[in-house]
Amino acid sequence: MSVFLQPIYTQTVSSSSVGGITFNNIPQTFTDLKIVMSIKGTYSGDFDSVLMRFNSDAGNNYSYTVLAQAPNSYSSSNNNVINPFLANGATTTSSTFTNMETYISNYTSSNKKSMTIDVVGENNSSSSYKLFLCAALWSSTAAITSLYFQASNGNISQYSTISLYGILRSGI
């Protein structure tokens, strides 16, 4: 059976909300990682940012470049988090969750970790919605063994889901 795209882990928030979501003991047997996220938060505004960290690293080792809508902006920054991820907040259309995907190449290699991030934050609005295309970097040579996600200004709400997949290239 092909293991080209293999489900590794899934967590769905079953309680009213949680402060963060952690994936531990990520298998080191794949080539790449794919993360699919559907998130709503308890933030009182429209959209809360959601951060991602690897291996509990809270240092200034993260950066990303983003192409974003309204205004059509580009930005690049070094930070202690990668946080272009979003959670729909309380003032957006009810029962609506962001739809996001991250692809991390060579997550076990001794090179620094590059990734792409696609984010859409929907809302029944002409002025408050989010579309991001990002390239991000974790400036570490360590293999990725754990992932952590946390909303910046609130908690992550019930029914939010994060799924982790392993991608296996040919020849393995």
Next chain:
Amino acid sequence: MSMYPIASQTVTSAQTYIATFTGIPQTFQHLEARIFARGTNSGPNSDLIQINNDVYASNYRTHNLYGNGASVASADSGASTFWNGNLIPGSDSTSGIFGVSILTILDYTSTTKNKVFRSIGGYDTNGGGIAEIRSGVYFNSTISPITTISFYVANAAVGSRVDLYGISTSSVTGA
């Protein structure tokens, strides 16, 4: 494996739709559509997407961020009777050029989440084109699983195709 082919439809004579998938299995976590399409009208053609045959006004809204080689812009569709999928080339584009896009709908069987799509795609005509990311929300007052999805174009060119896949997830949490 977690990506399963569900169905595929190809346009064999010009018609007002590319594909309509009914009876979508409810056994996967996410849906993914791979769209390869061209319209027969002049100019960029819209790929219009409807869920569960719902044509009720104001149940859909779409946003996009796009570049055309000269500028970057974003737009809001307003409330609508369909999602606007990625633009596809029309009859004024060189023959044989089709647009491509990958559209992802998360948690399509959910009865607690409005359906949100994310789609990345575009086309190049060797001198023009468009690249864009699109998103849309479908918010019927009763949140239902997606059992039918339709892709309309007025009109779809021969050779246009939509492939539908189901994506499963793991039951292990890794917490």
